[in-house]
Amino acid sequence: MGNIPTTVKHCLSYEQLIQDYPWLGSRLQEEKEMVPTRVKIQLINMLSETGLPVIEATSFVSSKWVPQMADHTEVLQAIHRSSHARYPVLTPNMHGFQDAVAAGATEVAVFGSASETFSRKNINCSIDDSMLRFEEVICTAKQQQIPVRGYVSCALGCPYEGPIEPTKVAEVVKRLYELGCYEVSLGDTIGVGTPGSMAKMLRYVMKEVPSSALAVHCHDTYGQALANILTALQMGICAVDSSVAGLGGCPYAQGASGNVSTEDVLYMLHGMGIKTGVDLSKVIEAGDFICKALNRKTNSKVAQARSKSS
Amino acid sequence: RVKIVEVGPRDGLQNEKTLVPTEVKIHLIDMLSEAGLPVIEATSFVSPKWVPQMADQVEVMKGINRRPGVSYPVLTPNLKGFQAAVKAGAAEVAIFGAASELFSKKNINCSVDESLQRFEEVTKAAKEAGVRVRGYVSCVLGCPYEGQVSPDKVAQVTKRLYSMGCYEISLGDTIGVGTPGGMTEMLEAVSREVPVDALAVHCHDTYGQALANILIALQMGISVVDSSVAGLGGCPYAQGASGNVATEDVVYMLHGLGIQTGVDLPKLMDAGAFICSSLNRKTSSKVAQAACKL
Numbered sequence: 001m002g003n004i005p006t007t008v009k010h011c012l013s014y015e016q017l018i019q020d021y022p023w024l025g026s027r028l029q030e031e032k033e034m035v036p037t038r039v040k041i042q043l044i045n046m047l048s049e050t051g052l053p054v055i056e057a058t059s060f061v062s063s064k065w066v067p068q069m070a071d072h073t074e075v076l077q078a079i080h081r082s083s084h085a086r087y088p089v090l091t092p093n094m095h096g097f098q099d100a101v102a103a104g105a106t107e108v109a110v111f112g113s114a115s116e117t118f119s120r121k122n123i124n125c126s127i128d129d130s131m132l133r134f135e136e137v138i139c140t141a142k143q144q145q146i147p148v149r150g151y152v153s154c155a156l157g158c159p160y161e162g163p164i165e166p167t168k169v170a171e172v173v174k175r176l177y178e179l180g181c182y183e184v185s186l187g188d189t190i191g192v193g194t195p196g197s198m199a200k201m202l203r204y205v206m207k208e209v210p211s212s213a214l215a216v217h218c219h220d221t222y223g224q225a226l227a228n229i230l231t232a233l234q235m236g237i238c239a240v241d242s243s244v245a246g247l248g249g250c251p252y253a254q255g256a257s258g259n260v261s262t263e264d265v266l267y268m269l270h271g272m273g274i275k276t277g278v279d280l281s282k283v284i285e286a287g288d289f290i291c292k293a294l295n296r297k298t299n300s301k302v303a304q305a306r307s308k309s310s
Numbered sequence: 311r312v313k314i315v316e317v318g319p320r321d322g323l324q325n326e327k328t329l330v331p332t333e334v335k336i337h338l339i340d341m342l343s344e345a346g347l348p349v350i351e352a353t354s355f356v357s358p359k360w361v362p363q364m365a366d367q368v369e370v371m372k373g374i375n376r377r378p379g380v381s382y383p384v385l386t387p388n389l390k391g392f393q394a395a396v397k398a399g400a401a402e403v404a405i406f407g408a409a410s411e412l413f414s415k416k417n418i419n420c421s422v423d424e425s426l427q428r429f430e431e432v433t434k435a436a437k438e439a440g441v442r443v444r445g446y447v448s449c450v451l452g453c454p455y456e457g458q459v460s461p462d463k464v465a466q467v468t469k470r471l472y473s474m475g476c477y478e479i480s481l482g483d484t485i486g487v488g489t490p491g492g493m494t495e496m497l498e499a500v501s502r503e504v505p506v507d508a509l510a511v512h513c514h515d516t517y518g519q520a521l522a523n524i525l526i527a528l529q530m531g532i533s534v535v536d537s538s539v540a541g542l543g544g545c546p547y548a549q550g551a552s553g554n555v556a557t558e559d560v561v562y563m564l565h566g567l568g569i570q571t572g573v574d575l576p577k578l579m580d581a582g583a584f585i586c587s588s589l590n591r592k593t594s595s596k597v598a599q600a601a602c603k604l
Contacts, residue, residue, distance in 0.1 A: 191600070194566025195525055223559035223596030224566070227521040230490055257596060264518035271489025271519070301518030301552060305486070 037071040039293045041078045046286040047244065048082040051278040052262075056109065057087040060096035073103040084277075088149055092123065097137045101144065108141060109149040110134040112176060114169040115158035118189070122153070131175055138180040150176035150184040151217065155201055156193030156228075163197075166204035174208040183213050185241055188228065191221025191258070195231040202235050215239035218260050220246065220299075225260035226268055233274075240265055245287035246299025261300035263287060311570045312528070313349065314557060315480070315510060315536045316342055318585070319370075320351040320385060322542025322554055324363050326589055332366040334588045336373040341581035342539060343377040346573045347557075351404070352382040355391035371398040383444055387418065389431045396439055403436060404444040405429040407471060409464040410453035413484075417448075426470050433475040445471035445479040446512065450496055451488030461499035469503040478508050480536055483523065486516025486553070490526040497530050510534035513555050515541065515594075520555035521563055528569075535560055540582035541594025556595030558582060 040058075047055050057079060063070035072089065081087060088107040091097040100108055112130055113119040119127045134150075141148045154161075155169045173184045186205065188198075198216075205214065216232040216239075218225040229240055243259035266280045284303050291298045298304060319339050323330055335353075342350050352374060358365035367384070376382060383402040386392040395403055407425055408414040414422045429445075436443045449456075450464045468479050481500065483493075493511075500509065511527040511534075513520040524535055541556035561573050579598050586593045593599060 194563050196567040220596065221600045222562055223521060223556070224563055226518060227525045227563055230522045230525055257599070261518070267517055268489050268519055268522055272491035301515065304552070305516045 034068060035294065037074050037078075039290070040071070040075050043244075043286060043290050043293075044075070044079045044087075046282070046289060048080060048085055050282040050286060051276075052085060052283070053277065054086045054088065057089055059090035060100040060103075060105075061090060061092050062096075073099070076100075076103045076105060088147075091137055093133050094136050094140065097140060101146065105146070107147050107149070108137065109151060110137055110176070110181070111151045111153065112172055113153045114164050114172050115154040115161045117160040118154050118158050121160065127172060131179070134176070135179050142180055147182050148180060150179075150181035151187055152176065152184060153187045153189040155186040156188040156197050157190055159190050166201045169201055170204040170208045173205050173214075177209045177213055181213075183215055183239065184209065185215040185217045185239070187217040187241075188219050188225075191219030191224065193218070193228050194222075194224050195227050198228045198231045199235065202232060202237070206235070211236035212238070215241060217241035219258050220260045221257055226264060229260070229265060230268070240269075244283060244300075245291050245303065247290065247294075257299055259299075261287075261298070261302070263298075263300040263302040267302045311533065312564055313510075313534045314347055314560065314564075314571055314573060315349040315351065315534060316347045316539060316557055317351045317512070317536050317554065318342070318539040318542045318557065320354050320364070321536075322538040322540075324354065324361060325543035325546055325553060326363075326591075327544075328589050328591075329363055330585075330588065332369050332373065334585070335366070335370050338539075338581060338585050338588075339370070339374045339382075341577070341584060343375065343380050344574075345577035345581055346571075347380070347578075348572060349381045349383065352384055354385035355395040355398075355400075355403075356385060356387050357391075368394070368398040371395075371400060381442075383442075386432055388428050389435060392432045392435055396441060400441065402442045402444065403432065404446060405432055405471070405476070406446045406448065407467050408448045408453075409459050409467050410449040410456045412455040413449050413453050416455060422467060426467070426474075429471070430474050437475055443476050445476035446482055447471065447479060448482045448484040450481040451483040451492045452485055454485050461496040464496055465499040465503045468500050468509075472504045472508060476508075478510055478534060479504065480510040480512045480534070482512035482536075483514050483520075486514030486519065488513070488523050489517075489519050490522050493523045493526045494530065497527060497532070501530070506531040507533065510536060512536035514553050515555045516552055521559060524555070524560060525563070528567075535564075539578065539595075540586050540598060542585065542589075552594055554594075556582075556593070556597070558593075558595040558597040562597045 058072040058075045059069040060072050086107050088109045089100050089105045091100050091108040138148050152172050154164050176184050214237055218228045242262040242265045244262045246259050246261035248259045263283055269276055287298050287303050353367040353370045354364040355367055381402050383404045384395050384400045386395050386403040433443050447467050449459050453459050471479050513523045537557040537560045538554035539557045541554050543554040561575050564571050582593055582598050
């Protein structure tokens with residue numbers, strides 16, 4: 001495979017952004033029990049103490065669709081916002097955006113897809129129609145000086161369509177970027193990607209959008225997440241999404257794992273000498289807290305190892 | 311192309327709590343042979359006093375269906391073990407050194423130098439008998455007792471094993487603490503002393519770093535990877551934590567990279583499902599978990 005590209009070394013001198021998205025899309029929604037509001041608030045507060053620069057707090061999707069996020073306003077208003085962190089919230093449309101701003105949101109996120117079928121099944125409209133909705137949100141957000149982050153799901157494969165053409169991913173990412181998203185996160189929604197498909201997809205996407213405006217959101221359903229993240233770092237990506245304790249299973253494979261654990265990502269980055277500004281032991285504590293509250297085991301191998309070694 | 315060395319039947323089963331009946335081990339090895347694995351570590355000729363799980367070593371060697379072109383190495387800690395192994399039909403053996411003095415003392419009751427002297431007896435006898443010898447170096451990225459291990463020390467031990475006649479040396483991250491950073495540094499030091507095509511990596515997944523570490527090793531020219539079906543074999547130094555990386559997950563990554571392994575992933579998963587049901591445990595392979603849930 002040749003020598004390690006030098007881009008990893010470039011990351012050593014930059015502040016590595018680790019985005020923590022405990023609630024993203026189907027994240028905490030995948031946790032079967034309804035989580036009490038005060039537990040969510042405490043989790044976010046603990047995460048704020050760790051040094052994480054971005055913590056996705058909640059979602060302003062209609063509580064009819066996502067009952068887990070019905071307490072969005074309460075959560076957003078109750079958390080202690082650290083001056084070092086940002087707290088984006090999901091806003092699928094103008095209605096959600098307006099509610100989010102009324103509740104005090106200072107950053108929002110919109111969620112597109114590289115797969116037509118996934119778009120129709122997940123948000124009930126075509127990719128084109130979803131872009132029209134997002135355009136509304138992004139334009140309004142721009143006027144109010146609220147940054148918008150974009151997500152593209154199914155970047156490495158779709159549960160309905162199978163493999164997705166990198167050119168299609170690049171197209172959707174470019175549209176979100178040109179509409180005004182400051183950053184677009186590329187999601188391997190079902191975790192089927194490998195370093196091979198990750199590298200190929202990124203090559204196409206980076207022809208259209210600068211790497212500084214890209215992030216990766218890898219799922220660990222097939223155990224490939226860290227290897228995929230490493231590949232992305234080597235290609236110049238400096239923003240990585242992850243979830244404390246690996247919260248959030250895979251909604252398309254009942255019982256299989258989903259998000260990659262923030263603890264495991266941090267362990268790798270720190271081992272490579274990459275600065276993140278995040279305190280790993282505090283993240284492990286936050287992970288312990290939420291796992292106890294949810295009465296479930298952590299998905300983080302680092303957390304498991306630390307709690308088992310003498 | 312990458313060669314996968316399947317260590318499940320030995321390294322894996324040795325570190326599982328449940329004792330496995332001989333016929334189950336034999337069936338597992340046969341299924342792994344059918345799955346296309348080119349090297350399958352079959353058993354260990356360490357004294358059953360120390361490793362009771364491998365007491366049926368001779369029976370296993372004689373019971374397996376050896377597939378043509380597939381190698382079935384066995385562990386031999388000393389000359390006595392080597393002689394017993396050859397008598398039982400072994401055509402390839404493995405010796406196990408360490409890059410950490412404390413680990414060597416605690417694990418095999420002697421210093422690194424003393425262990426290398428013992429191994430020299432084995433490699434001499436093996437040369438005369440026309441038997442290939444594979445070397446292992448443990449603690450290459452960290453030691454449960456000493457903590458950090460110097461890459462130069464790893465390079466030294468690897469070089470000695472190579473010079474005494476090991477055709478390949480597998481570098482083991484015994485407690486899985488390594489990351490791509492440490493792996494790079496260690497491999498740079500070792501590959502200055504030993505040609506890269508005589509090296510393999512044996513990564514543990516205790517901290518979830520195994521696949522990332524393997525990827526780095528591949529990028530640095532390593533083309534032999536050890537793994538264990540279903541991720542059998544926990545970490546003996548952190549009770550309950552995971553150990554070996556799962557062969558299924560490694561193969562998934564390699565195939566996704568367009569790298570040939572000769573392994574049939576569905577058949578491999580069948581072997582994993584078989585041994586997990588025999589051990590009454592869940593698989594540690596994420597690929598296996600995902601595949602059975604979809």
